[in-house]
Amino acid sequence: MDGSRSEDGGNTAKPVNSATGTDPEHAIVGSVLDAVGADRTRLMDIVQGIQHRVGHLSDAAIGMVAARLGLHAVDVEDMASFYSFLNRRPRGRYHIRLSKTPVSLMKGAAEVAAAFSAAVGTAWGGTSQDGDFTLEWTSDIGMADQEPAALVNGTVLTDLAPADVDAIVATLRARRVANTIPLFPGSDAEGAGLPKARVGASLVQPGPVVFATDVASSTGLMAALARAPGEIIQEVTKAKLRGRGGAGFPTGLKWKLCRQSISDAHHVVCNADEGEPGTFKDRVLLTQIPDVVFDGMTIAGYALGARHGLVYLRGEYAYLWNSLQAVLQERRRHGLLGKNAGGREGFDFDIRIQLGAGAYVCGEESSLIESLEGKRGAPRDRPPFPTDRGYLQQPTAVDNVETFACVTRIMERGSEWFAGFGTRESAGTKLLSVSGDCPRPGVYEVPFGITVNAFLDLVGAPDAAFVQVGGPSGQAVAPKDFGRQIAFEDLSTGGSVMVFGPDRDVLGIARQFTEFFADESCGWCTPCRVGTTLLKQSLDKLLGDRATLADIAAMEALAGTVTRMSRCGLGQTAANPILTTMRNFPQLYEARLRPERFVSRVTMEEALAEAVDVQGRRPTGGEDTA
Amino acid sequence: MSEPGALSFTITVDGVEVTATPGQTILEACDAAGVYIPRLCYHPDLEPAGHCRICTCKIDGRRSSACTMPAVRGMVVESETPELNADRRTLVEMLFVEGNHFCPACEKSGDCELQALGYLLGMTAPAFPYQWPQRELDASHPDVFIDRNRCVLCSRCIRASRDVDGKSVFGFDGRGIHMRLNVDGGRLGETALAAADKAAQVCPVGCIVIKRTGYQTPYGERTFDQAPIGSDIAAVGKGAKT
Numbered sequence: 001m002d003g004s005r006s007e008d009g010g011n012t013a014k015p016v017n018s019a020t021g022t023d024p025e026h027a028i029v030g031s032v033l034d035a036v037g038a039d040r041t042r043l044m045d046i047v048q049g050i051q052h053r054v055g056h057l058s059d060a061a062i063g064m065v066a067a068r069l070g071l072h073a074v075d076v077e078d079m080a081s082f083y084s085f086l087n088r089r090p091r092g093r094y095h096i097r098l099s100k101t102p103v104s105l106m107k108g109a110a111e112v113a114a115a116f117s118a119a120v121g122t123a124w125g126g127t128s129q130d131g132d133f134t135l136e137w138t139s140d141i142g143m144a145d146q147e148p149a150a151l152v153n154g155t156v157l158t159d160l161a162p163a164d165v166d167a168i169v170a171t172l173r174a175r176r177v178a179n180t181i182p183l184f185p186g187s188d189a190e191g192a193g194l195p196k197a198r199v200g201a202s203l204v205q206p207g208p209v210v211f212a213t214d215v216a217s218s219t220g221l222m223a224a225l226a227r228a229p230g231e232i233i234q235e236v237t238k239a240k241l242r243g244r245g246g247a248g249f250p251t252g253l254k255w256k257l258c259r260q261s262i263s264d265a266h267h268v269v270c271n272a273d274e275g276e277p278g279t280f281k282d283r284v285l286l287t288q289i290p291d292v293v294f295d296g297m298t299i300a301g302y303a304l305g306a307r308h309g310l311v312y313l314r315g316e317y318a319y320l321w322n323s324l325q326a327v328l329q330e331r332r333r334h335g336l337l338g339k340n341a342g343g344r345e346g347f348d349f350d351i352r353i354q355l356g357a358g359a360y361v362c363g364e365e366s367s368l369i370e371s372l373e374g375k376r377g378a379p380r381d382r383p384p385f386p387t388d389r390g391y392l393q394q395p396t397a398v399d400n401v402e403t404f405a406c407v408t409r410i411m412e413r414g415s416e417w418f419a420g421f422g423t424r425e426s427a428g429t430k431l432l433s434v435s436g437d438c439p440r441p442g443v444y445e446v447p448f449g450i451t452v453n454a455f456l457d458l459v460g461a462p463d464a465a466f467v468q469v470g471g472p473s474g475q476a477v478a479p480k481d482f483g484r485q486i487a488f489e490d491l492s493t494g495g496s497v498m499v500f501g502p503d504r505d506v507l508g509i510a511r512q513f514t515e516f517f518a519d520e521s522c523g524w525c526t527p528c529r530v531g532t533t534l535l536k537q538s539l540d541k542l543l544g545d546r547a548t549l550a551d552i553a554a555m556e557a558l559a560g561t562v563t564r565m566s567r568c569g570l571g572q573t574a575a576n577p578i579l580t581t582m583r584n585f586p587q588l589y590e591a592r593l594r595p596e597r598f599v600s601r602v603t604m605e606e607a608l609a610e611a612v613d614v615q616g617r618r619p620t621g622g623e624d625t626a
Numbered sequence: 627m628s629e630p631g632a633l634s635f636t637i638t639v640d641g642v643e644v645t646a647t648p649g650q651t652i653l654e655a656c657d658a659a660g661v662y663i664p665r666l667c668y669h670p671d672l673e674p675a676g677h678c679r680i681c682t683c684k685i686d687g688r689r690s691s692a693c694t695m696p697a698v699r700g701m702v703v704e705s706e707t708p709e710l711n712a713d714r715r716t717l718v719e720m721l722f723v724e725g726n727h728f729c730p731a732c733e734k735s736g737d738c739e740l741q742a743l744g745y746l747l748g749m750t751a752p753a754f755p756y757q758w759p760q761r762e763l764d765a766s767h768p769d770v771f772i773d774r775n776r777c778v779l780c781s782r783c784i785r786a787s788r789d790v791d792g793k794s795v796f797g798f799d800g801r802g803i804h805m806r807l808n809v810d811g812g813r814l815g816e817t818a819l820a821a822a823d824k825a826a827q828v829c830p831v832g833c834i835v836i837k838r839t840g841y842q843t844p845y846g847e848r849t850f851d852q853a854p855i856g857s858d859i860a861a862v863g864k865g866a867k868t
Contacts, residue, residue, distance in 0.1 A: 074808055526679055565717060
């Protein structure tokens with residue numbers, strides 16, 4: 001009904017037919033609802049289940065879902081229209097989403113996009129006439145060390161080159177007959193035989209804590225279950241463990257607050273939304289040592305008196321679904337989950353995975369909780385904090401994947417051993433995901449406190465012109481600051497380190513990061529919803545060589561308002577690409593300034609283009625102000 | 627205003643002591659005491675939602691929306707500061723360019739809270755580029771008209787319809803700058819909305835209006851033509867002090 005729903009450039013795909021019945025959609029919607037249950041909090045599973053079999057969420061399907069859940073259609077649309085991986089209109093059988101980040105573009109994503117466009121015969125953003133392919137950009141998909149990377153429905157393609165594209169398209173086209181509907185999540189069959197359908201291991205340097213290999217599995221869990229819950233929280237507190245997602249909140253304190261909250265039920269949530277561009281260390285953890293993560297969640301469940309653990313897995317990582325489910329099944333088989341989990345009498349604990357659907361903001365813990373409850377991922381105002389009223393309004397501890405892995409290690413070796421690594425305020429080691437102009441991209445486990453210089457030497461990028469630490473929401477660090485430490489008390493990061501060489505366009509990169517926030521703003525609050533777009537337009541004016549000194553002052557003032565007035569971390573950090581490049585690279589801004597007191601945003605030519613087009617003639621006597 | 631009970635306590639707002647009771651938000655306590663904090667999406671009969679951020683105050687040194695922040699004994703609140711009011715004005719300016727707001731031709735002019743905030747906060751010329759979005763009108767209902775050009779996404783109608791009317795006629799569609807007000811089933815005329823519903827009465831701007839009533843009060847004699855927005859609340863304060 002509005003712009004957000006009509007973006008496929010006039011190309012309307014044929015509706016996809018899957019089942020053979022007379023009203024297949026009706027039957028499919030019914031069977032999905034039967035399988036998941038008429039539970040409003042499971043709306044995400046319901047709409048994903050329908051989409052994976054029908055291809056999109058039609059008005060009829062939305063209506064059926066609403067009726068079964070006792071909702072109005074507008075309530076279901078409110079949720080379904082929020083997530084970029086949910087289609088409200090038919091799309092191609094194969095939805096190709098190419099990751100658009102400064103790193104992917106450096107590695108040739110634009111050329112790959114052009115090759116796909118040519119091969120399937122549609123403009124980028126559109127759907128091919130035969131209904132086979134929809135081509136779209138998407139935000140970072142967690143493959144920054146192997147860009148250009150793309151999702152084909154649920155399957156990940158990496159290290160793409162234009163030369164790969166014809167074979168990929170031909171392979172997909174050949175699957176016309178069988179299994180036309182993309183299986184999502186987790187279709188191993190879909191990736192089979194598809195060129196470049198391979199995710200690299202990414203672990204370059206394991207360290208002594210998280211990737212310690214000399215401990216038998218579940219040692220930490222068993223040690224924890226032999227102790228009293230309160231002692232576990234004390235041990236985690238003594239270890240000075242802080243949240244690995246980036247915010248660095250003390251985990252022990254979070255757990256203490258959560259445990260103190262009186263409620264019928266407590267919840268443990270693992271934040272595997274890993275959406276910060278340039279981060280992929282949680283993918284590596286969930287691939288290589290998922291048991292260590294699940295051990296940590298189980299320890300948390302025991303410490304907090306929770307019976308339910310939830311993993312919020314970003315939609316981009318749907319390809320991990322089957323392997324993670326298999327790990328959980330093994331754990332149930334070994335008695336590590338379920339009744340009397342880990343053999344501990346009276347401790348019943350199980351873990352469910354909730355798949356996300358393409359929304360960066362859901363990495364913010366209160367948005368994540370809203371999404372877990374089957375709603376749009378809009379953040380909540382605090383207080384109340386999740387430790388008090390989180391999932392289902394019950395006390396909830398939301399912790400990062402890496403944090404849970406650290407908990408397991410602390411239980412294995414003790415808080416003193418753990419706190420022996422790192423700095424005073426940042427205990428332990430940190431997994432850093434490195435990408436960009438660097439010969440050895442991947443995940444490195446290093447002690448907190450490492451300087452940027454030392455780290456650049458480690459990854460083989462001593463000539464970096466600047467380093468983006470902490471992703472777009474972090475900082476653009478210039479060489480004069482390479483002596484600074486990576487730690488909560490200095491350069492804080494959830495794990496993203498993007499390296500940029502001397503030839504890179506700093507302001508162009510800042511512009512891409514700014515656009516990322518505009519794309520991912522949830523829209524709930526004014527400063528972020530409107531401000532992120534206005535910031536992007538300010539940079540466009542600068543990069544279009546039309547900005548004056550007054551424009552720079554206005555941009556800085558706007559950046560300040562967005563930072564100060566936004567409701568959650570997304571908006572509060574959305575101006576960082578501009579603010580940190582202004583601070584660290586002022587000469588780049590100055591070099592682009594026009595000396596005039598005022599230059600209009602667009603040329604007269606551009607302003608009149610539409611009218612010229614309509615009238616079929618150009619105005620006479622006017623002067624172009626450019 | 628209820629009598630301060632035994633459980634009541636005080637907070638400080640711009641140096642003035644304000645009495646609050648447990649469960650009250652800062653904004654509620656201030657309203658009751660006659661201290662006006664600028665706001666747009668808040669409505670006294672609805673659950674706060676924290677969209678517009680105009681009521682943002684510095685609370686014990688940290689910024690937070692006054693409409694959602696529970697008052698706690700001893701809190702120190704700053705509201706009427708040049709810095710906060712400048713940020714509030716910027717938010718109002720953002721809303722003016724995000725939608726298509728033509729005050730001189732709008733039937734809500736003079737009764738519009740967005741316009742009134744623009745005056746109150748000293749908005750003059752537009753500071754940001756107009757976005758000129760394409761937005762839908764809906765005249766399908768016999769008594770109620772929707773002009774989304776004027777929508778500020780405050781969710782008052784959504785909350786009122788869901789929580790007060792029990793009808794859930796409205797919702798959001800999309801996200802970010804593409805977010806729009808959505809109507810159940812797509813057309814207002816096919817919903818159960820009645821002109822007397824709370825949802826039809828709470829729009830702060832000229833987005834949801836009752837047909838055939840827009841010009842009953844002439845321009846120049848409307849609410850904010852008489853006195854600036856917030857005057858009614860401030861009057862409570864003046865009365866309380868005597």
